[in-house]
Amino acid sequence: MQDKSAAIIAVANEKGGVGKTVTAINLAAALSLKGKTVLVVDMDPQANATRGLGVDLDDLHATAYDMVCQPETVAAGDAVVQTKWKGLDLIPAHVDLAGAEVELVDVVGRENRLKQAMEPLGGVYDIVILDTPPSLSLLTVNVFACAGSVIVPCQTHPYAFDALSELFDTIEAVQGEINPDLRLSGILATMFDRRTRVSHNTLDRLRKDQRTQKFMYHTVIRSNTTIADSAEVGKPVVFYRTTSFGALDYKAFADEFLSGKP
Ligand SMILES: Nc1ncnc2c1ncn2[C@@H]1O[C@H](COP(=O)(O)OP(=O)(O)O)[C@@H](O)[C@H]1O
Ligand SMILES: [Mg+2]
Incomplete structure (x- = not known):
């Protein structure tokens, strides 16, 4: 990591x-195992990253919603909770985060609320990982305004491939209008099932298509039921079953990520 912005x-x-949420929490977990200090910020009102890190939604005193909508009273640091694992912290989400979209709609500078809220935490963590909702909402735009780079998980399924071009357009629009420094870090093939032809075909296409080729991470995340089991118990698979395919793949991905490739 050369500069601070690249670490968001x-x-x-x-x-x-x-596989966004699974990637966010397991990359974070694998990086923390390597001695990095990592903060996950859950920017999806569905709060799956919050649950997946074992944080009880009934127990929250402040959340991402508060720091984005009430920055006068709740600073980002107030919303940080420690997880059970050393070096791995979380700013949790709650369903009320969905209301932020509506509350901020008329606010000047609405797309920079998260960036401003996160500023005091600059330099506190080695790496900050922002999980996003599955839509191009104001929350996602706030994430893109705040981030230095984007990891795009892509399910090895043909429809998932087709949806990528929309995402590329979005990233380009954000680069043009809000955050010129935003870059595409890479595309991570997920839920690869070596027994199915669609998985192989989609991976081939991702690796050959001129729009995606140079962005493909070498690591491929295999489909692994232990990942779903780990979500149920509120643990990243990296901590839950350390030798499962899911854990091995995400640890390999963390290594590749730290190497700065693709
Ligand atoms: N590699 C994988 N193998 C098996 N199941 C997976 C894998 N990655 C994700 N899942 C499961 O697929 C579902 C969607 O994953 P998730 O990370 O929540 O997607 P997103 O955040 O993009 O909506 C979850 O139930 C999750 O447990
Ligand atoms: Mg998710």
Whole structure:
């Protein structure tokens, strides 16, 4: 990581169910295992990253909503909770985050609220990972305004491939209008099932298509039921079953991510 902005990473894809949240929490977990200090910011009102990190939604005193909508009373630092794991902190989400869209609609500078809120935490963590909702909402735009780079998980499924061009347009629009420094870090193929032809075909296409080719991470996340089991118990798979495919793949991905490739 050369500069501070490069250490704020969005995990985004306008499509739902492609592995954004699983990638956000497991990359964070794998990086913390390597001794990095990591903050996950859950910017999805569905709060799956919050639950996936074992944080009880009934127990929250402040959330991402508060720091974005009430910055006068709640600073980002107030919303940070420690997870059970060393070096891994979270700013949790709650369903009320959906209301931020409506509340901020008439606010000047509405797309920079998260960026401003996060400023006091600059330099506190080695890496900040922002999980996003599955839509191009104001929340996602806030994430793109705040981030230095974007990781795009792409399910190895043909429809998922087709949806990427929309995301590329969005990133370009954000670069043009809001955050010229935003860059696409890479595309991570997820839920790869080696027994199915669609998985192989989609991976081939991602690796050959001129729009995606140079962005593909070498690591491929295999489809692994242990990942779903780990979500149920509120633990990243990296901590839940350390030798499962899911854990091994995300640890390999963390290594590749730190190497700065693709
Ligand atoms: N590699 C994988 N293998 C098996 N199941 C997965 C894998 N990655 C994600 N899942 C499951 O797929 C669902 C969607 O994943 P999630 O990360 O929540 O997607 P998103 O955040 O993009 O909506 C979840 O139930 C999750 O447990
Ligand atoms: Mg999600």
